[in-house]
Amino acid sequence: MDMVVEAGVIKQHLIDPEICIRCNTCEATCPVNAITHDDNNYVVRADVCNGCMACISPCPTGSIDNWRTMPLVRAYTIEEQLTWEELPAELSPEELEAAGVSGASAEAAEAPAQTQAQAAAEATEPVFNSAQYGASVPPWSAAHAYTNLFPPKTPTTATVVGNFNCTEAGFDSETHHVVLDFGVVPFPVLEGQSIGIVPPGVDAIGKRHHARQYSVASPRNGERPGYNNVSLTVKRVTEDHEGDPVRGVCSNYVCDLKVGDTVQVVGPFGSSFLMPNHPKSHIVMICTGTGSAPMRAMTEWRRRLRKSGKFEGGKLMLFFGARTQQELPYFGPLQSLPKDFIDINFAFSRTAGQPKRYVQDLMRERAADLAALLKDGASHFYVCGLKSMEEGVVLALRDVAKEAGLDWDTVGAGLKREGRLHLETY
Amino acid sequence: MSTINYSEKIPNNVNLGEDRTLQRALEGWQPNFINWWDDVGPEGSTNHDVYLRTAVSVDPQGWAQFGHVKMRDYRWGIFLNPGDANREVHFGDHKGEKVWQDVPGEHRANLRRIIVTQGDTEPASVEQQRHLGLTAPSMYDLRNLFQINVEEGRHLWAMVYLLQKHFGRDGREEADALLQRTSGDANNPRILGAFNEKTPDWLAFFMFTYFTDRDGKFQLAALAESAFDPLARTTKFMLTEEAHHMFVGESGVSRVIARTAQVMNELKTDDAQKIRAAGCIDLGTIQRYLNFHYSVTIDLFGADQSSNAAIFYSSGLKGRYEEGKRDDDHVLKGQTYKVLEVKEGQLVEKDVPMLNALNEVLRDDFIKDSVSGVGRWNKVLEKAGIPTRLSVPHKAFNRQIGALAGIKMSPEGRVVSEVEWAAKRDEWLPSSEDFAFVASLMGRVIEPGKFAGWIAPPVMGINRQPVDFEYVRFG
Secondary structure, eight states, rough: OOOOTTTEEEEEEOOOOTTTTOOOOHHOOOOTTTTTEEEOOOOOTTOOOOOOOOOTTOOOSSSEEEEEEEEEGGGGOOOHTTTSSSOOOOOOOOHHHHHHHOOOHHSSSSSOOHHHHHHHHHTTOOOOGGGSSSSSOOOTOOOOOOOOOOTTTOOOEEEEEEEEEEOOTTTTTTTEEEEEETTOOOOOOOOOOOEEEOSBBBTTTSOOOOEEEEBBBBBBTTTOOOOOOOOEEOOOOOOOOTTTBBHHOOOOOOOTOOOTTTEEEEEEOOOOOOOOOTTEEEOOOOOGGGGHHHHHHHHHHHHHHHHHTTOOOEEEEEEESSSSGGOOOOOOHHTTTTTTOEEEEEEOOOTSOOOOOOOHHHHHHTTTHHHHHHTTTEEEEEEEEHHHHHHHHHHHHOOOOOTTTTTTTHHHHHHTTTTTTTEEEE | OOOBBBTSOOOOOSSGGGGHHHHHHHHHHHHHHHHHHHHHTTTTTOEEEEEEEEOOOSSSTTTEEEEEEGGGGGGOOOOOOOOTTTTBOOOSSSTSSSSSSOOOOHHHHHHHHHHHHHHHOOOHHHHHHGGGGGGOOSSHHHHHHEEEEEHHHHHHHHHHHHHHHHSSSHHOOOHHHHHHTTTOOOOOOOGGGGSOOOOOHHHHHIIIIIIIIHHHHHHHHHHHOOBBBHHHHHHHHHHHHHHHHHHHHHHHHHHHHHHHHHHHHHHHHHHHHHHTTTOOHHHHHHHHHHHHHHHHHHGGGSSSOOHHHHHHTTTTTOOOGHHHHSSSSSOOOOOEEEEEEEETTTTEEEEEGGGGHHHHHHHHHHHHHHHHHHHHHHHHHHHHOOOOOOOOOOOTTTOOTTTTTOBBBOOOOOOOOHHHHHHHHHHOOHHHHHHHHHHHHHOOOOOOTTTEEEEOOOSGGGGGTTTOOOOOOOO
8 A cells, every 4th residue: 555644644632522521431541641631621642642542432422532633743732632612623624734734645644534423423414435334443353553663753764675566567557565674673563554654855845754654565474474574565656646747755765765775664553454363254355556565464464374274264355456467566476376265356447458347346246255254243344445446345345235135234333343344545 | 351251150350260159159149139120120121122331351442342232131240450460559558568459357347338338329329210211301311321220230249249259258248238228218228318319300310420420430439549459440440331320410411401501592581480381491490400419419428527538548448539640648647638617607617637538538529520510511501692500509508417417508608597598498409399390391202313302412322323223122
């Protein structure tokens, strides 16, 4: 995945003083002591909160589930929050722009995608909102993720130990598989987490570049097992969303790195898009392009477990979309995985002489198998890739459920509640 | 993660299976508990499937699992917060020593008394509320009532576990007695006065859960500091459940006020009779209910000077609210605190030894917390453009315990004569006519998403469910 997130932007965790009853449960629950109070309010320290969500379910009121996109430098201080009588409104796009935050990065700022208030509001709206089904909790059997060991203010250094083009050579859209080694610096990651790379130098107005976030493509014990390294899947950005030529600052920096170079890294990030550890759990992976990175990580971890005999029949199913076969990262290695290990479905939208096919088309074709998985409480669904795929994918899941006679509202709510449907699109 | 073992008859995270004697004792108590629930638990609720929160572990991910369950099948069990092997006593004469895993002989009687008193309040509130299900203003509120009921039942279990595990035959007898006393019973009442009062209607219920369950928060928080580690860990977990009870009270009263304000604006009136005629509870009645529940609740903290409180603190049995956050010596010898008394017809403050005034310290912490909550209710009126404000009465108003007991006092804190008290009583406290009026509004509304006319719908549903979710399925 090639999610562009400015490390200078946060989704700040806030408590609604109008709904909070000052019961102290959040403060008593918070594992990192991010919550404090005075006689007036309960507040969250922006520099301590790691978004672990431990405070969310014990709160009896829902007041705890509020998030605001904020430039890090303007994050509300606890002193400010303690004086509040109501929550401030979300900064307008113009205000964010003025603070140097672009619309896209504001949207991508790392945080739970959904607030309780939004969820309540959307419940009454007929418009389909795929994001409301995305879980903000990890699967019950996920391993514990470390986050923010190296926050934006104090990055660590990693050394490039590998960098190769993993798409077919000679095509415009180059995707690189980059391996970074942390030496003796602790940097534990899990499949589904991401890290930030800080490109060197300054931007047009002389400010240091902000970090860009990439999903880790290697499993928890390293790209090379037993080594303290991770791999990333980075697509060289050569045009913007409108198709105009533009050189992506970070993607070009990363794609051009040579073995032996050092890079500044922040993170790890992410505590919910995590794979289940339970040996009988099923994993359905739906991705496009570099959204394949976390899927590769999960697949590889399962492959290593299977090799060591520690697996008990959890199914792997992959829906992978790209414009052409040549653009698919990891196409070759995926082809060589045994069929009884992973059920792979490719969709190509721009193959000459063929009708366009998207991942959701393939999902509908495989409705019978997906329906069986939707009925099984051990199934987990992961979606990663371009934002435009998200709605289509969730609608396809909903239709599969409906056709199988399942009540989607129940199934969808269950998937979300149990941390079994994860959406990470950009 | 401390996982709760649901395969056992009594769900627990305390390895109950390893202590056969205790397990048998608790399994012997369990049928009596169910009998008690059937006799005086929520009336007419046996066949309902209620959307209840049940703990599967005591960590944040596990303790709030929701699903439709019959209340009688709710898995009442024994859950303690995770322990800390290095925890030390952090106040009183034993400060700096390792906390106790067993009851020290010299503190046995006092600890038993503390646990029994706390335990007695839990089933009492279930008894006080048993008729309310028949007059719920909505399905959402009905579910909240039932959630509170089952959790108060579990809090009883929490105390009974401590009694049976740590107090031998005495403990077993006390555990039995907890099921024999009954709220308001002339011959065998509950230990504390507030728990023998009636909770006749939903406004009273909301006031009770706001004020009296908030008393629970402060009492449990003080016990969560205890040097007796099993008590500290038990009460810590109870606090997470107690929060929902306070929420029901605070948001309940707030919704009553919001509805009244709405009707006042629609009718452009502040005339209590017109508001009543429109089917809403006038602000004067709300203020009188508030005066009553507040004054009865602050009595729960005990006498303003108490040698027991001093002994409990110095011996490490019961700390102050947020003991760990206070920056004094945590021994409190030689310090003083101001308490109220009446001298020559006037209220005056006098200094008393801090250790003897610890009930008053906890009461004042509670008062501060309560007052800011009333401030939040006033915000509702402020937003609606209504000039009236609610307030808590003076600390000495309508007190039955301590130096202020029996003194006649106006809500503003003026000492008044018996004659004036008699004349003004119905202005200050709910009259029989107030009770009759509020009772007249109590009709049952149980269609999903519908609410009685005297209360506004909540801002959001429970566990992110919509407000019109089927919180209770009637069997």
